[in-house]
Amino acid sequence: MVFKSFCFGFLVLLSGFCQAARVTSVLIGAEDDWYPYSGVVNGAPRGLAEDIVVAAFRAVGIEAHFKPVPYSRCMAETRVGSLAACFDAVRNSMREVHYLWPDHPLYLARINIYGPASSTESNLTSTDLEGKLVAVTNEYEYGETFDADTKIERSVSDQDINGLRKLVSGRVNYMVLYEKVASVLVQKNPVLRGKFKVIGLIGQPGLYVVFSKNNPHAAALLNDFNAGFATIVKNGEYQSIADQWR
Numbered sequence: 001m002v003f004k005s006f007c008f009g010f011l012v013l014l015s016g017f018c019q020a021a022r023v024t025s026v027l028i029g030a031e032d033d034w035y036p037y038s039g040v041v042n043g044a045p046r047g048l049a050e051d052i053v054v055a056a057f058r059a060v061g062i063e064a065h066f067k068p069v070p071y072s073r074c075m076a077e078t079r080v081g082s083l084a085a086c087f088d089a090v091r092n093s094m095r096e097v098h099y100l101w102p103d104h105p106l107y108l109a110r111i112n113i114y115g116p117a118s119s120t121e122s123n124l125t126s127t128d129l130e131g132k133l134v135a136v137t138n139e140y141e142y143g144e145t146f147d148a149d150t151k152i153e154r155s156v157s158d159q160d161i162n163g164l165r166k167l168v169s170g171r172v173n174y175m176v177l178y179e180k181v182a183s184v185l186v187q188k189n190p191v192l193r194g195k196f197k198v199i200g201l202i203g204q205p206g207l208y209v210v211f212s213k214n215n216p217h218a219a220a221l222l223n224d225f226n227a228g229f230a231t232i233v234k235n236g237e238y239q240s241i242a243d244q245w246r
Contacts, residue, residue: 023220024061025064028053029078030050034160035181037178039068057228059227081213085210087106088207093144100210102208106207113200113201115174116196121200127149134174135154136175142203161189
């Protein structure tokens with residue numbers, strides 16, 4: 001009887017240990033069409049965000065893998081818990097309550113206001129877009145001031161490139177677009193070169209990897225990510241990655 005009790009107790013302890021076993025690998029949703037921040041290149045996820053996330057998790061002994069999907073789907077799957085995390089999200093009051101947020105953003109990114117090449121306007125801000133038709137991309141965030149302004153009329157596209165096409169064809173008044181993404185899109189679509197220009201600034205918000213409130217591993221992974229991110233900032237690896245993507 002004593003032996004059976006000992007065995008039972010040992011099995012309970014072993015079961016508890018297994019349940020508490022640390023995650024060593026994680027699958028994260030990655031925006032598939034937002035290079036150079038996050039995209040698919042030659043069939044594989046690639047970008048500044050991927051490099052930072054890999055490095056941060058590697059610093060705490062976790063191997064990060066990516067599921068490249070459209071941004072709206074990435075955020076939806078993370079919200080319900082089928083993905084543990086997703087990037088790249090801008091923090092605003094509409095997103096805040098649905099996700100767990102790290103201590104720091106992955107990086108800051110400049111968002112410009114673009115107009116046709118013939119425009120004589122300059123130094124526009126978000127409030128100057130009120131009452132105007134502005135191209136945006138489905139489910140993207142552009143910062144609290146823009147996102148919460150209901151006076152701005154939005155023309156929603158499924159991809160940034162389609163918004164730019166609307167702008168150069170005169171179907172919208174303006175487009176809000178992240179600066180580095182705009183540069184890449186022009187490289188890939190030279191027909192757009194010289195047909196639009198920067199005429200204002202929305203801001204330079206932080207872009208985050210957000211974690212699910214409904215995934216059983218997400219809260220612990222968030223803590224791991226925070227620790228790993230702090231490590232790569234301290235040891236210089238973060239700056240090295242950022243320099244490679246300038």
